[in-house]
Amino acid sequence: MEDVHDLPRNAPHDESLQRRGSGPTSEHSIKPFVGCSSPSEQSRPQTPSAPHITPSLTVAHGPTALDGQPLVNQDEERPFLSWSCEDVDAEPQEDEGIPTRSVTIQRKPVATHTSAQKVHQDLDESTLQSTGSITENTAVSIAVKPLWRVWALELVCILLSVLLFVVIILVLFISNNGPLPEWPLGITLNTFLALFATLAKAAFMIPVSVALSQTQWAWLNQDGMNPRPLYDLDVIDQASRGAWGSIVLLWRFRLRHFVALGALLVSISALISPVTQQAINYDMQATPVREEANTQVILNITAPRDQLKPAARQAAFVATFYDSSWFTEPLPYAAVTTGGVFCSTTNCTFNKYHSLGVCVKLANISSHLRVEEFEGPNELDNNLWVFGGELAPDSKVWKASLPGGYYMAHQGKMSLYTDMLLGNQTFGFQDNPSLQKARIASFALIHTTPVIYNKTWWETANKTEPTDAEFTDHIESFRHDAMEILFHLCVHTYDTEIRMGIESTQVVDSLAAPIDQDGHPFLNMSCDSMVYARSTVCRQNQARWNDTLYLEGPVGNSSGHVNWTKEEVFSANYHAMEDLARGLRGFLAGYAVAHKSPRANDYGMFNHGFEFIMALHRLVLFTRRNMGNLDVRAACLQNIYQNVATSLSASFRAGRPGLEKFTQSAFNVTGEARRDIPHVRVTWGWISLLAAEITMAALFLGLTIVYNTGGRESKFRDAKGSSLATLVALSGDCRAAAGGGLGPVSELERIAKGLKVRLQAGQIVLAKEAADETP
Structure with a gap:
């Protein structure tokens, strides 16, 4: 009923x-x-x-x-x-x-x-x-919905991520090796990179998260595979939410499914995000600015307008007193010039430019020497001037002479004599008419060269320089050598740069090419003989003072900053070269002898000349280091005369600090002032990490669309991460077996790990129930 x-x-x-x-x-x-x-x-x-x-x-x-x-x-x-x-x-x-x-x-x-x-x-x-x-x-209706419509939002996000990455690449490419961009609101390049990298990352993480959620349905729907624990549904869902869930998924799934690719991307994304900032580095680079930078060049020297004899004196002084290397290295050009370059900033550069200067050449003329040996002073001619003052009656006398009345008579083993060759006389440059044409002064140097048989004492390190007596006692014998030193006009090519307030000027080339090549020297000096007349006086030839020597400049005169005209070639009049020769002879000629004085019964130094002669004797020819190594001695000899030429060339351009310049025909050469400005240097390797992330995201989304959406009749075709889909998919028996309602999460996880389920007919059912329903 x-x-x-x-x-x-x-x-x-x-x-x-x-x-x-x-x-x-x-x-x-x-x-x-x-x-x-x-x-x-x-x-x-x-x-x-x-x-x-x-x-x-x-x-x-x-x-x-x-x-x-x-x-x-x-x-x-x-x-x-x-x-x-x-x-x-x-x-x-x-x-x-x-x-x-x-x-x-x-x-x-x-x-x-x-x-x-x-x-x-x-x-x-x-x-x-x-x-x-x-x-x-x-x-x-849903079954026939095309995939591109189902996944339209995710595909747009991937395209947006790629677009943002392209914008990053373009901006960094434009900014690379350039100054910092000046953007409004104080936005910096690092801010731009951080913002756009974050946007790109957020854009591709949306489809990655959705694709991870979609994978849970395909994971339970794999036909022919063993049933899955219900707990896997929670693991995949947590992986789509953050890095920790992705790490758990990687630990649980290993590489059994390509879902690990998405989990790996989510887990490392937070670590890679700050690394992209390493792509931008800043280097300080000198950048041109609109400020003043100039230096001066000399086209010609003319006397009496230019003060060239004082310039020669200063050159001899600077050549010796500015040295700090015992003449083992020549003086840098920037060390001998003062005020020659003006730079309104701490960094300036100049194109190569040309200026009139002085060059020097050395030649060994020992083959022209004639050496005579006398047993004592009594055998000498009364007119022979023996250097050294009082002679020792029981000591030998040596006389080394060159043709033309140039000789050195001495008793000491360490002796030198130097004087200017008169007129057009030369011993080492007869075959070079260009140098003879541009010649200012040519000096003959006669000196002794100790011959050492026992080098033990010479190579022993001592803190103090030995005395003349010790030197003489350890010289077994010596020979006589002669050198010719030729100073001549030339055109220097300079390369100047000022970096951090420090000038660096180098002579990169020199040219001595007189325009009038008639085979005769331009300058013909008439002077007294120092050894015969005991005088260094030179007579002036006023009749030729207006004669001018013209020199060719290098190809491509200057750097384009000077407007050269036909009248502005490199030149010097006779009077100017005459003054230079007189000045050089007055400060470079002389002698120096170290020998034992009979009256004092001790060794002493006897010399005639200025500071240059003493430096030549004490620091170049007869120092312990140089006498033990003749190659070093020859290099030091070259350097001391090169210092004179360098200093004289610098005197033409710069003059004396705080005083009137030696020359008045200077022309300005403008350079380029620079300031140290931060420049961008991009390290593309760090940016490639972001590109790799976007590529992985696109690949993972593509694999998900192809393999994890099911067929046309699939009930989870667009389920993705929908909570409603999860709520309605769980069958009643499965829900009851899982606990039937809310409870402690740990207990729910324990039960879910033991429940084997699969997706069948649009529902998540227990594996046993699914087997019973299968015909």
Whole structure:
């Protein structure tokens, strides 16, 4: 018997029911009223109204419900199961052997529990059928939806990430090796890189996270594979949310699925993000600025306008006193010039430029020497001047002479003599007419060269320089040598740079090419002999003072900063060269001898000349270091005379600090002032890490679209990371097995690790249940 409580309590009840029989099996016989059409259909004019029928109920005495309503027998449901308009006028039937008495009641029909359930079931079936039809239509619509529409947002994010990366590359490429860009609001290149790298990373992390979420459905839907733990669903979901979840996924999945690629990208993304800043470095580079930089060049020297004799004196002074290397190295040009270059900044550069200067050449003329040896002073000619003052009567005398009246007579083993060759005389440069034409002064140097047989003493390191007596005692013998030193006009090519306030000027080339090559020397000096006349006086030739010597400049005169004209060639008049020669002879000529004085019974230095002669003797020719190494001695000799030429060339251009310049024909050569400005240097290797991340993201998304979206009828085609999909996908049995509701997370994880599930027919079901449903 059906439950009586399903009968509506508000059903109308009439006491005027006809009762028939009595006993334990009494029943109500109810004949309901049922119209052929609904009331709404009755109101339509085109449909005829149905006749009004009064239902009749047969009430039998029998058991009643708790609320006093009579219980309805199951047989009484029959009128609700099948009735029609034809049954309305039918006579009521009687049960076998039981008389009936019908009572007509004017009331609405009352549905029994079974009939109501049937109606509701019909409604539910129609509703489910309608809903299923809608669902089916929707499913068909989604199934045919193209993949590019399903994954449109993710694809756009990848393209946006690539676009941002291209912008980064373009900006860095433009800024590389250039000064810092000046952008509004104080935005720096590092700020730009940090912002755009973050945007690019955020753009490609969106599809990576979505692709990770999509993988959970394909992971459970792999046909033919072993069922998966329900816990894997949580692991993949956590991996799509952050680095820690990705690390857990990598530990659990290893490399069994390409989902590890996405997890790896998420886990290392946070580490790589700050590294991109290492791509930008800053180097200080000298950058041209609109400020002043200039130096001066000399095109010609002319006397009496230019003061050249004082310039020669200064050159001899600077050549010796500015040296700090014992003449083992020549003086740098920048060390002997003062105020020759003006730079308004600490960094300036100049193109190569040319200026008139002085060059020097050395030649060994020892083959022209004639050496004589005398046993004592008594054998000498009375007119012979022996250098050294008082002579020792029992000592030998040596005389070394050159043709033309140049000689050195001495008793000491360490002696030198130097004087200017008079007129046009030369011993080492007869075959070089260009040098003879441009010659200022040529000096002959005669000196002794000790010959050492026992080098032990000479190579022993001593803190103090030995005395002349010790030197002499350790010289077994000596020889005589001679050198010719030729000073001549030339055109120097300079390369100047000022870096951090320090000038660096080098003579990179020199040219001595007189325009008039007639084979005769331009300058012809007439001077007294120092050894015969005991004088260094030179007479002037005023008749030739206006004669001019012209020199060719190097090809491509200057650097384009000077407007050269035909009258502005390199030149010097006769008077100027005469003054230079006189000045050089007055400060470079002389002698120096170290020998034992009989009266003092000790060794002493006897010399005639200025500081240059003493430096030549003490620091170049007869120092302990040089006498033990003749190659070093020759280099030092070259350097001391080179210092004179360098200093004289610098004097032409710069003059004296705080005083009037020696020359008045200077022309400015403009350079380029620079300042140290930070420049960008990009290390592309660090940027390539961001490119690798974007490539990995695109690859992972592509693999997910191809392999993890299912077929055209897949129910998880666009599930991705939807929480609704997860909520409706879990079957009831699976949910019950997983705990049936919320609980401690640790307990839920423990249970989920033991549940084997798979995705089947759009639901996550237990593996055993899925096996039972499989035909």
